[in-house]
Amino acid sequence: SQKIEQNSEALNIQEGKTATLTCNYTNYSPAYLQWYRQDPGRGPVFLLLIRENEKEKRKERLKVTFDTTLKQSLFHITASQPADSATYLCALVLWSGNTPLVFGKGTRLSVIA
Amino acid sequence: NAGVTQTPKFQVLKTGQSMTLQCAQDMNHEYMSWYRQDPGMGLRLIHYSVGAGITDQGEVPNGYNVSRSTTEDFPLRLLSAAPSQTSVYFCASSYGLEGGSGNEQFFGPGTRLTVL
Secondary structure, eight states: OOOEEEEEEEEEEEEOOEEEEEEESSSEEEEEEEEEEETTTTEEEEEEETTTTEEEEETTTTTEEEETTTEEEEEEEEOOGGOOOEEEEEEEEEESSSSSEEEEEOOOEEEEO | OOOOOEHHHEEETTTTEEEEOOOOOOOOOEEEEEEEETTTTEEEEEEEEEEEEEEOOOSOOTTTOOOOOOSSSSSEEEEOOOOOOOOOEEEESOOOOOOGOOOOEOOOOEEEEEEE
């Protein structure tokens, strides 16, 4: 069956450390992988997109990797801050089908000062 | 730009009632979609539209209807509300997802619906 999984429901780290979130998928062939941030009571906000033929993408303190052999994406936040505390969602953009975008359940990150 | 707007923000219905959740965007996006978000379930696609006059079902379409008469608006209708439809509903739009174009989704602020 098709699955998209984010490694943990919740992750606590200390301020200044690097947070690493994992997104794994099974039986999908995505064209792209996207990462979103969601704060409590709000809609998700787009952060980064990485294409299937790209290994790594960076934006300020954020870095995303995409390994289509392992079927995995890693999302890193370096020098984390309490303001980075939020839920982070990965999403697969599929080439076709009636669900063109499939979301993981999210990982709730808490950065402790 | 207002982006994606949704109304109402909160709604309480009784079982069997019907209602329409409104969604509008002012970015001239072709692609619009409705998701529901439940604890432990993540975002699940209900219906989507790739342009005015074109709609299609997503993962969980039962109990919901949509129409797209203009590029800007994409209302979601609950035909006969059930407690299982208690959820937070998000509308989203983008330039398109055909052929895996990967365009970012812009989400509205959500509607929190409770069905008693």
